[in-house]
Amino acid sequence: MDSSDKLWDYVFVGGGLSASVVSHRLLEHDPNLKILIVEAGPNVSDREDIVWPSSTNLIGGDFDWKYNTTSQANLNGRNVSLPCGKALGGGTAINTNAWIRGDKFDFDLWGSMVNDKRWTYEGLLPYMRKSERLWSDTINTEQHGQEGPSLIQSVTSTNRHFPLRSHALQAWGEIGIDALPHLDGNAGNPLGVGDLQENKMSGRREIASSVYSLDGITVLTETLVEKLVIKETAPGQLSAVGIKLQNGTEIHGREIIVSAGAVRSPQLLMLSGIGPAEELAKFNIPVLLNNPHVGKNFSDHSLFYHTWRVKDPSAGWALGSPNALFREPQYGWGTPTDFVVASDVPKDGLIAAITEDEGVAPEPNHPLLLKRTFAEHVFGYGGAPDGSQVTFAVVIMLPTSRGTVKLASPSISDPPLIDPNYASTAVDRYVLREAVKLQIRYAGSKETVIGREILNGEVGAPGFDEQFSINSTDEYIDARVKAGLGSCYHPMGSVSMGSVVDTNLRVKGVNNLRVIDTSVIPVAISGHLQVAAFAMAEQAAEIIFSDR
Numbered sequence: 224m225d226s227s228d229k230l231w232d233y234v235f236v237g238g239g240l241s242a243s244v245v246s247h248r249l250l251e252h253d254p255n256l257k258i259l260i261v262e263a264g265p266n267v268s269d270r271e272d273i274v275w276p277s278s279t280n281l282i283g284g285d286f287d288w289k290y291n292t293t294s295q296a297n298l299n300g301r302n303v304s305l306p307c308g309k310a311l312g313g314g315t316a317i318n319t320n321a322w323i324r325g326d327k328f329d330f331d332l333w334g335s336m337v338n339d340k341r342w343t344y345e346g347l348l349p350y351m352r353k354s355e356r357l358w359s360d361t362i363n364t365e366q367h368g369q370e371g372p373s374l375i376q377s378v379t380s381t382n383r384h385f386p387l388r389s390h391a392l393q394a395w396g397e398i399g400i401d402a403l404p405h406l407d408g409n410a411g412n413p414l415g416v417g418d419l420q421e422n423k424m425s426g427r428r429e430i431a432s433s434v435y436s437l438d439g440i441t442v443l444t445e446t447l448v449e450k451l452v453i454k455e456t457a458p459g460q461l462s463a464v465g466i467k468l469q470n471g472t473e474i475h476g477r478e479i480i481v482s483a484g485a486v487r488s489p490q491l492l493m494l495s496g497i498g499p500a501e502e503l504a505k506f507n508i509p510v511l512l513n514n515p516h517v518g519k520n521f522s523d524h525s526l527f528y529h530t531w532r533v534k535d536p537s538a539g540w541a542l543g544s545p546n547a548l549f550r551e552p553q554y555g556w557g558t559p560t561d562f563v564v565a566s567d568v569p570k571d572g573l574i575a576a577i578t579e580d581e582g583v584a585p586e587p588n589h590p591l592l593l594k595r596t597f598a599e600h601v602f603g604y605g606g607a608p609d610g611s612q613v614t615f616a617v618v619i620m621l622p623t624s625r626g627t628v629k630l631a632s633p634s635i636s637d638p639p640l641i642d643p644n645y646a647s648t649a650v651d652r653y654v655l656r657e658a659v660k661l662q663i664r665y666a667g668s669k670e671t672v673i674g675r676e677i678l679n680g681e682v683g684a685p686g687f688d689e690q691f692s693i694n695s696t697d698e699y700i701d702a703r704v705k706a707g708l709g710s711c712y713h714p715m716g717s718v719s720m721g722s723v724v725d726t727n728l729r730v731k732g733v734n735n736l737r738v739i740d741t742s743v744i745p746v747a748i749s750g751h752l753q754v755a756a757f758a759m760a761e762q763a764a765e766i767i768f769s770d771r
């Protein structure tokens with residue numbers, strides 16, 4: 224088949240999560256549509272090292288773009304590794320499968336920012352439900368779907384009953400964080416303790432391009448799109464008419480949909496002449512549309528790990544210990560933890576941090592002062608091969624730091640310059656410090672059963688002589704965070720709705736061109752982006768269809 228012969232109805236640039244959902248739904252609406260997806264990576268849906276539990280070919284493997292950020296000023300100048308999926312299904316081919324929706328408030332802020340109710344929580348809820356098939360038909364039924372393509376398992380539905388589960392729950396309660404109703408963190412208010420949920424079927428990976436079948440859609444894999452073909456179709460009227468592949472082939476379509484992810488979508492727009500004029504001028508790219516917002520407003524959730532010693536490894540608390548329980552296969556079916564825990568931060572310190580960032584004290588109705596999810600905590604049982612350690616991860620869920628995606632060269636062969644600008648605000652540094660302090664109270668104080676009975680101090684980190692303890696100073700915690708903070712693999716916001724695309728996901732100023740992926744999300748979402756991305760793509764398909 225020569226894909227350059229036809230006039231396609233829809234041409235997708237990138238065959239990741241969003242493209243899989245939108246293209247599948249479009250064809251479902253109208254089976255006569257001619258749809259093409261061009262994806263840089265291969266189809267990995269049958270590879271055992273991808274779909275089976277305990278796969279190791281994920282981060283840093285064959286289907287990871289293996290990006291690095293620019294030197295991060297607030298992280299000792301480190302270049303931070305930022306993995307992204309390079310395969311049909313995109314991130315869902317290598318991601319960790321955590322199914323975490325986030326806070327209702329974040330979506331409502333998105334909707335109010337762009338003045339369109341479709342992007343509020345209530346507006347997206349039908350699509351969150353449409354995308355999922357929850358294992359339970361009794362938990363929060365008005366919040367969850369039962370018929371969607373993505374099967375959602377939980378740590379309890381898969382019978383992973385870790386030996387520390389009741390201790391872990393008790394310990395959170397002892398420091399003031401209570402269990403959520405039905406232990407369900409995916410009902411709009413995740414503040415509290417919820418069971419881990421994952422888009423997996425008994426451990427088997429649910430790649431978006433498999434669960435949303437692409438039968439009937441033409442897919443070119445291992446093919447890089449170099450740029451979009453944009454023409455002046457009438458005086459002052461720009462229209463996307465096709466794409467150009469790296470091998471020089473031009474392909475034409477009635478509508479072009481860029482779904483290359485939050486790192487590559489802004490790059491493709493800029494290489495095609497849409498972006499900040501001064502950026503394009505650096506590489507002699509003719510400016511078709513000067514939009515200074517392309518590549519701005521970029522953010523990522525960040526992740527910090529620390530490890531704690533188990534007092535008595537022979538007690539069999541952690542993976543790797545001789546505990547026979549862990550030989551049961553289901554313990555390899557997902558992340559070894561019981562709970563995903565979401566917390567707010569103390570507001571006094573937050574007010575000081577906002578004042579430092581914004582130059583004035585915040586009004587009482589400042590959005591950050593509401594009770595919201597700022598941090599997420601995951602206490603994990605896979606710390607050491609002999610079961611002698613457990614891990615603690617904190618994720619900064621509501622970053623206020625904003626960075627950029629800029630061109631490194633005029634060639635698609637070079638990844639762009641990726642600068643999430645981690646921990647550049649006083650708010651983010653404060654949240655990190657407070658979240659780590661909470662975890663130290665949980666793991667290293669007499670306040671909790673875990674600190675009293677199970678653990679025996681923190682392991683520490685290379686280059687530091689002391690370990691975390693309840694006596695750790697702010698300076699020490701900050702230094703550890705600077706040395707250890709990494710990406711949580713959730714780039715977003717670089718082609719923002721409102722400033723680059725409209726609320727129908729059309730690129731402002733160019734006909735027949737949309738962007739649909741996490742780059743359009745204009746605010747930080749305190750979920751792990753998959754849920755938001757699936758719901759956004761489900762809604763996008765309906766918007767496209769009703770625009771026809």
Ligand SMILES: Cc1cc2nc3c(=O)[nH]c(=O)nc-3n(C[C@H](O)[C@H](O)[C@H](O)COP(=O)(O)OP(=O)(O)OC[C@H]3O[C@@H](n4cnc5c(N)ncnc54)[C@H](O)[C@@H]3O)c2cc1C
Pocket residue numbers: 236237238239240241242261262263264282306307308309310311312313314315317318319320321322323446447448449482483484485487491635711712713714739740741742750751752753754756
């Ligand atoms: C290691 C890792 C772990 C993660 N863990 C989780 C998790 O546990 N829970 C969660 O909710 N989210 C997780 N995520 C994030 C989630 O997978 C992403 O947010 C999601 O996949 C984004 O969807 P998207 O459609 O925006 O882009 P993607 O799914 O990334 O798709 C973009 C596609 O475009 C292709 N592409 C890019 N440029 C070109 C080009 N020039 N030509 C052709 N094709 C191109 C890419 O190869 C890719 O396939 C994780 C991500 C990673 C990488």
